[in-house]
Amino acid sequence: MSKPTPISGFPEWLPPQRMIEQYVVDRIRSTFELYGFAPLETRAVEPLDQLLRKGETSKEVYVLRRLQAAADEPDDALGLHFDLTVPFARFVLENAGKLTFPFRRYQIQKVWRGERPQEGRYREFLQADIDIVDRDTLPPHYEAEIPLIIGDALGSLPIPPIRIQVNNRKIFEGYYRGLGLADPEAALRAVDKLDKIGPDKVAALLAETAGASDAQAKACLRLAEISAPDASFADAVRALGVEDPLLDEGLAELVRVMEAAAAHTPGLCVADLKIARGLDYYTGTVYETQLRGYERFGSICSGGRYDNLASSGADRFPGVGISIGVSRLLGLLFGAGALTTSRSVPTSVLVALPSEELRADCDRAATALRRRGIATEVSPTAAKYGKQIRFAERRGIPYVWFPGVDGAADTVKDIRSGEQVEAAPDAWTPPAQDLHPQVSGAG
Amino acid sequence: MSKPTPISGFPEWLPPQRMIEQYVVDRIRSTFELYGFAPLETRAVEPLDQLLRKGETSKEVYVLRRLQAAADEPDDALGLHFDLTVPFARFVLENAGKLTFPFRRYQIQKVWRGERPQEGRYREFLQADIDIVDRDTLPPHYEAEIPLIIGDALGSLPIPPIRIQVNNRKIFEGYYRGLGLADPEAALRAVDKLDKIGPDKVAALLAETAGASDAQAKACLRLAEISAPDASFADAVRALGVEDPLLDEGLAELVRVMEAAAAHTPGLCVADLKIARGLDYYTGTVYETQLRGYERFGSICSGGRYDNLASSGADRFPGVGISIGVSRLLGLLFGAGALTTSRSVPTSVLVALPSEELRADCDRAATALRRRGIATEVSPTAAKYGKQIRFAERRGIPYVWFPGVDGAADTVKDIRSGEQVEAAPDAWTPPAQDLHPQVSGAG
Incomplete structure (x- = not known):
């Protein structure tokens, strides 16, 4: 074999980084379970027609074919999933009769997108999702619960503090309707580009694609400018003088999210009325998340409420969910040198080998230590003790x-x-901080 | 969406089964770490030419293409990995300068094969692998260590006891050479079919493909009949009267494996001289594993020593490894109803909701319980208490x-x-056995 080289967009961590990733995933999972979320894994593949239901994602899908597929094999094309929400919605529909609702599940898996790779954007990456779905209706208190869970999960890690930006699609839609815009969806898509293209071009786009007058475009931009660390955003919206029942509903829901977050973790959430989330299945609260001091990274955890993703005939399962971009988060923090581990192996103790003849005795000592939960290796060779100690040091x-x-x-x-x-191998125990590798933030 | 249906060969567990799977994977991982194995994950894809180096596996590979790939996109075809050994060997070659040797790693990931699905055989399945590789040479004591690790890992689970069948390729090759067979590889491939086609057809195949005389074919079959729960197998082999230095080396290595296993866990290993392992990269000890009472399932954990899998120019990394077929093991035990969990959610406590107005108080009680590691949900609605209790019961x-x-x-x-x-939410704790769901074997 010639020396292999990396494949762009498919990151692989060395063992110390993988140890950090496992630590992070374990903490996230533990928080999800404390909130009663049950684990789920779905298959990596979905029927291609399911993945292509949303046209705009079609360019990102990897399609599979069996190398030796027969010419007459039926055309049941499969693609790798590009997120965990679409497979989850499919799983709920497929297994509704075997699940109990409301159904809370977490799912931590790789996903794949055929995008052009760039810093923090991969073709294969790990996501950690939670969703709550119910049958027919889903009470809005679940939309207020999601940020608390994410606050606890990411707050338990040695990473910079987070700020969750929240908004509600009903505010957009009600406000645009109240303004008299005929196509609120088109207006939303224009405003969603605000960070990328700036207010002037958004105003032009609003005129062009949503038929907005100058005054309407300005009113749209004024809404998007509103941001507040508390429920005061609602007064700022009302001061714009637009009236609509859906707007009122959205404001009340967002106030509830902000109040629950403030009671749980002051400063965790900010109401940011320009947050739209491009995916068109969101229908209520939407979330994005920034690492403080690393805002240039963009959102590392996003999601929202969806009412129409999982429905089939008369069955309808509205849900709310959020997804932590684990690979994205870690890739950016590894790049910044902001996460370290105290050692590169799980091993706490190396049993030195006085001579190869004594290996069975050394194995017995190692077994006694392992039985009490102490990770132990026996030295590979009976080299001089200095060399064996260097093996441990490295x-x-x-x-x-x-x-x-x-x-x-x-x-x-x-x-x-x-x-x-x-010491005796059936009695000695290392201090707690030496039992497992310690993961810590930089500085 | 019309109601979706399962895809043959791509199993998905319901949450209670996924909880069992996670429990099993956690225990396996914990044992691997106790032995000092560091975690690794490799990308799901490898260059197709790497996957096809062994012609016989080519029919099993899933090939990827980007749905929107440009016509002029360079042809750098990728396929999904079909095991974790080939990607690991590639990773070692690619990163040799950043690793310390001997390198012990574990890897628990999905793999994909385009095989025809059948009971216990999937197109997507989870494997849990360990391997130890060293630079240039690998001492044989690692071949004796592998069964102890597997014995501990699977012995810690509520599943039937296992029996590891061990053999050594050097015994085959030395014995066949000592018999005067010109093509030991062809003879091995014939004997490997013993369980499938029986001794008469193997004898015919030995004559046909390995040029064996009647006497040579009978001698091959006599070796394959030898099986012993201890080192006495070596005497039985020597009694056949075949002489070869490689045979002696293989016997000494296998005696060592059997003696180490007997000292650690009596009855764990059996020397079974018909075990060959089809994959042609093995060069020393080979392992297969049966669940006692479920021998008809076939091997649930297999591997062996390989000297030539990871080599590039002057760099050579001999290794030994073994792979637990987690999906296969669980699929068969689930099918037999042999594994259960005490509940279908992680939740230990449901906080009842007296009225929707008191939700903030209930959230505070839940938070206090979670802070002390007690998985807690708050009731979805302020229904009558009887209904809320049934929510928990279900x-x-x-x-x-x-x-x-x-x-x-x-x-x-x-x-x-x-x-x-x-009780007070900042003081009460459930009994330890109620803190987490309990996984247990049947009956």
Whole structure:
């Protein structure tokens, strides 16, 4: 084999980074379970026609074919899923009779998109999703619960604090309707480009695609300018003088989200009325999330409420969900050198090998340590002790165990401090902070 | 959307089964880490030419293409990996300069094969692999360590006990050479079919493909008949009267594996001299694993030593590894009804909702419980308490928390026993066995 090279857009972490990723995923998962979310994994593939229901995503899909497919094989094309929401909606419809509603599930899996790779944008990446779906109707209190869960999950990690930007699609739609715009969807798509193209071009786009007058375009931009760390955003919207029942509903729902967040974690949420989320299946609250100090990274956790994603005939399952972009978050923090681990292996103790003949004795000591939950390796060879200690040092293994020879007691050495004490493998335990690798933020 | 249907060969578990799968994967991972294996994930794709290096697997590969690939896009075809060994060997070659050797890694990921689906055989399935590779040479004691790790990993689960069948390719090759067979590889491929086609057809195949005489074919079959729960297999082989230095080396290595296993877990391993493993990259010890009482399932955990899988120019990384077929194991045990979980959600406590106005109080109680690691949900609606209790019952949630109203103390009820006690959300803790769902074997 010639020396292989990386494939652009398909990141692979070295073991220390993978240890950090596992730590992060374990913490996220643990928080999701504390909130009662049940685990789910869906298959990596969906029928291509399901993936293409939304035309705008079609360019991102990887299609599969069996290398040796027969010419007469039926055309049941499969593609790799590009998110976890579409497969989840399909799973709910397929298994509705076997699930209990409201159904809370989390799902932590790879997804694939054939996009052009760039910093923090991959073709294969890991997402951690939660969704709550109910049959027929979904009470709005679930929209207020989502930010608390994300606040706890990401707040438990050694990463910069987050700020969740929230908005509500009903505010947009009600406000645009109240303004007299005939095509609120077109107006939303124009305003969604605000950060990318600026207010002047958005105003032109509003005129062109949504038929907005100058005054209407200005009113749309004024709404998008509103941002507040508390429920005061509602007064600012009302001061614009637009009236519509759907607008009132959206304002009340967003006030509830802001109040629940303030009671749980002050400063966690900000009402930001330009947040739209491009995907057209959202119908209520929408979320984006920034890492404070890393706002240039864009959103690392996004989602919203959807009423029409999972429906079939008379069955309708409205839901609300959010997705943490784990690979994106870690790729950006690894790039900034902002996450480290105390060692590159799980191993806490290396059992030194006095001679190859004594390997069985060393294995017994290692077994006794492992039985009590202490990750242990036995030295690969009976090299000089100095060389065996360097083996541990290079990996960050904190302790070397020296089996007593000729009736002497075993000893264990902290190779960082040099301290060495007598110890028995069925009794000695390292300090808690040395039992597992420690993950910490930079500085 | 019309009601979706399953895709053959792509299994999906319902949440209770996924909870069992996670429990199983957590225990396996924990054992791997106790032995010092570092985690790794590789991308799902490899260049197609790498996947096709072994011609016999080519029919199983899924090839990817971007749906919107431009006509002039360079032809850099990618396929989904069909195992975790080939990607690992590639990763080692690609990153050798950044790794420390011997390198112990575990890898728990989905793999894909375009095979015809059948019971226990999937097109998408989860594998849990460990491998140890070293630079240039790999001491044989690692071949003896692998069964101990698997014994601990699978022995920690509520599944039937396992039996690991071990053999060594050097015994085959040395014995066939000692017999005077010119093409030991062809003889091995014939004997590998013993379980499928029986001794008469194997004898015919040995004559046809390996040029064996009647006496040579009989001698090959006699070797394959040898099986022993201890190192006595070596005497049985020597009694056949074939002499070869490679045979002696293989016997010594296999004796070592059997002795190490007997010292660690009596009865764990059996030397079974018909085990060959079809994949042609194995060069030393080979492993297969049966669940006792479920031998008809075939092997649920297989692997072996390979000397030539990861090599490039002068760089050579011999290794030994084994792979637990997690989906296969669980699919068969689920099918037999042999694994259950005590509830279908992680939730330990449901906080009942006296009225929608009191939701903020209920959220505070839930937060206090979660802060101490107790998975808690708040009731979706302020229905009658009987209905809220049934919500918990249907999911197997053991406790319902009743917030005190008008100054009364909170109470918590074990809805299995009916016992109800006063409790404070920042102090009460459920018994340890109710904190997390319990996974257990049948009967």
